[in-house]
Amino acid sequence: MKRIQTIETRDLTASLKTGGCGECQTSCQSACKTSCGLVNQQCENENA
Amino acid sequence: MIHQFELKGQHIVLDVYSGAVHIVDPVAYDMISLYENTPREELLLRMLETYGHLDGVDEAELRECLSDIDSLVAAGKLFSKDPLRGLNGTNLPKGKPALKALCMHVAHTCNLNCQYCFARQGNYHGEEALMSFEVGKRALDMLIAQSGSRRNLEVDFFGGEPLLNWQVVKDLVTYAREQEKEHNKNFRFTLTTNGVLIDDDVIDFVNREMHNVVLSLDGRTEVHDHLRKNYAGEGSYEIILPKFQKLVEARGGKDYYMRGTFTHHNLDFTQDIFHMADLGFRELSMEPVVCDPSDPYALTEEDLPKLFAQYEVLAEEMLRREQAGKGFTFYHYILDLAGGPCLPKRLVGCGSGTEYLAVTPTGDLYPCHQFVSEPEFCVGNVWDGVTKPEVQCSFQDCNICQNAQCRDCWAKLYCAGGCAANAHHATGDIRGIYAYGCELFKKRIECAIWLQVAARAGKA
Numbered sequence: 001m002k003r004i005q006t007i008e009t010r011d012l013t014a015s016l017k018t019g020g021c022g023e024c025q026t027s028c029q030s031a032c033k034t035s036c037g038l039v040n041q042q043c044e045n046e047n048a
Numbered sequence: 049m050i051h052q053f054e055l056k057g058q059h060i061v062l063d064v065y066s067g068a069v070h071i072v073d074p075v076a077y078d079m080i081s082l083y084e085n086t087p088r089e090e091l092l093l094r095m096l097e098t099y100g101h102l103d104g105v106d107e108a109e110l111r112e113c114l115s116d117i118d119s120l121v122a123a124g125k126l127f128s129k130d131p132l133r134g135l136n137g138t139n140l141p142k143g144k145p146a147l148k149a150l151c152m153h154v155a156h157t158c159n160l161n162c163q164y165c166f167a168r169q170g171n172y173h174g175e176e177a178l179m180s181f182e183v184g185k186r187a188l189d190m191l192i193a194q195s196g197s198r199r200n201l202e203v204d205f206f207g208g209e210p211l212l213n214w215q216v217v218k219d220l221v222t223y224a225r226e227q228e229k230e231h232n233k234n235f236r237f238t239l240t241t242n243g244v245l246i247d248d249d250v251i252d253f254v255n256r257e258m259h260n261v262v263l264s265l266d267g268r269t270e271v272h273d274h275l276r277k278n279y280a281g282e283g284s285y286e287i288i289l290p291k292f293q294k295l296v297e298a299r300g301g302k303d304y305y306m307r308g309t310f311t312h313h314n315l316d317f318t319q320d321i322f323h324m325a326d327l328g329f330r331e332l333s334m335e336p337v338v339c340d341p342s343d344p345y346a347l348t349e350e351d352l353p354k355l356f357a358q359y360e361v362l363a364e365e366m367l368r369r370e371q372a373g374k375g376f377t378f379y380h381y382i383l384d385l386a387g388g389p390c391l392p393k394r395l396v397g398c399g400s401g402t403e404y405l406a407v408t409p410t411g412d413l414y415p416c417h418q419f420v421s422e423p424e425f426c427v428g429n430v431w432d433g434v435t436k437p438e439v440q441c442s443f444q445d446c447n448i449c450q451n452a453q454c455r456d457c458w459a460k461l462y463c464a465g466g467c468a469a470n471a472h473h474a475t476g477d478i479r480g481i482y483a484y485g486c487e488l489f490k491k492r493i494e495c496a497i498w499l500q501v502a503a504r505a506g507k508a
Binding site: 007016 | 065066067068069070071072073075076112113116117119120124125128129131146148149151166198199200202204206236238240260262305307309333335336338379380381382383384385386387388389390391392393394397398399400403404416417418461462463464466467470485489492493500501504
């Protein structure tokens with residue numbers, strides 16, 4: 001595509017079916033403690 | 049739903065539900081903005097009127113661009129359908145809830161007297177107290193018993209200042225290590241400390257046992273010392289800095305965060321982040337102060353444009369340093385576009401009150417550390433477990449499908465509805481939103497995406 005470049009990303013809609021194992025870190029256990037930003041957590045689902 | 053934004057010369061389109069990110073030129077950018085609500089021939093005519101004078105832009109070219117957009121729509125990477133439609137708080141695909149994380153308030157007391165502390169000098173508006181080993185052990189037993197099939201269990205030693213109860217911390221870690229083998233669990237410990245009591249014993253133990261360590265440093269000497277003082281009114285920078293440097297140097301690459309707070313007094317907070325990077329620290333976090341709007345250091349509406357500009361300065365400087373081989377990590381700009389959390393995780397957020405609880409020194413349970421000073425949010429205790437399920441249920445129903453203000457927000461799958469404590473303190477309702485925090489959050493996500501885009505452009 002000449003005018004559009006798409007970055008490879010995780011298909012979130014698809015992850016609705018494969019995700020939810022609950023093994024990833026709770027966001028407030030990392031560094032913030034006063035806000036919520038979970039998108040910086042790593043996925044730990046080995047089957048995802 | 050899509051979100052379009054321009055930043056530092058880049059035109060970026062985010063497809064909210066698929067998570068796809070597109071880097072586009074101005075022609076495609078405008079065409080995408082017209083795509084959903086403009087008849088095709090009218091769209092082409094308007095685009096031709098606007099861009100027809102440019103070299104290489106004619107009707108055939110515009111039709112090709114439109115066809116490319118059609119392809120992305122068909123592939124589910126633009127204007128993708130809302131997979132959450134029809135879902136609410138009761139039918140979310142979030143699996144069976146299980147407790148997996150505890151914030152252990154091992155010390156409701158502190159050896160610093162930081163003015164902005166949400167824990168009010170460590171005691172959370174209550175009595176000073178230290179957690180006994182028995183209370184902590186009971187909390188760990190409860191965590192294991194209620195964790196179901198979850199293997200990774202997280203425990204953050206928090207306060208107040210947890211090093212004021214150091215022996216209990218060490219004893220609890222030792223106990224948990226014994227238990228994890230028996231129950232096939234994997235404990236991940238974090239210590240959050242102001243650093244004053246760090247010594248060689250702490251460094252050895254923390255670097256051996258703690259998955260993560262959060263070290264409180266606000267940046268430049270004068271900024272740090274302005275609010276992070278001891279009870280004699282003296283700044284703590286000179287006491288803690290060499291201790292932090294020694295601990296991080298000995299950490300051998302394991303996770304840590306230098307965690308600062310910025311306030312109305314240092315709106316140029318990027319200088320504090322760069323200061324920490326110049327000191328050799330590489331994993332950095334800097335949080336906006338959360339306090340009563342009447343506090344003299346509270347952030348104001350007038351500060352917002354300055355803060356937005358600062359986040360852009362930060363992203364640009366991070367890119368420059370990365371390219372110069374001196375990169376560092378900023379907690380809120382970590383974004384793994386190809387991986388990252390799944391959609392179920394993004395629906396339930398931080399899990400406060402359900403998979404995450406705070407434990408006070410006397411063994412009371414709260415939805416998270418930020419609710420500890422509010423008795424009406426106490427959900428139970430480590431001996432009887434959750435005795436007020438109705439409070440816990442209110443947190444279970446706290447999600448982006450329930451909140452009308454989140455429903456139409458492009459950033460909802462990045463923040464998962466934000467912090468319930470901030471919402472409660474700002475609006476009186478855990479299902480409300482802390483609008484100021486939302487504005488900062490959205491700016492940070494734009495900058496984080498830009499950083500990924502710009503880094504790719506630099507490598508191309």
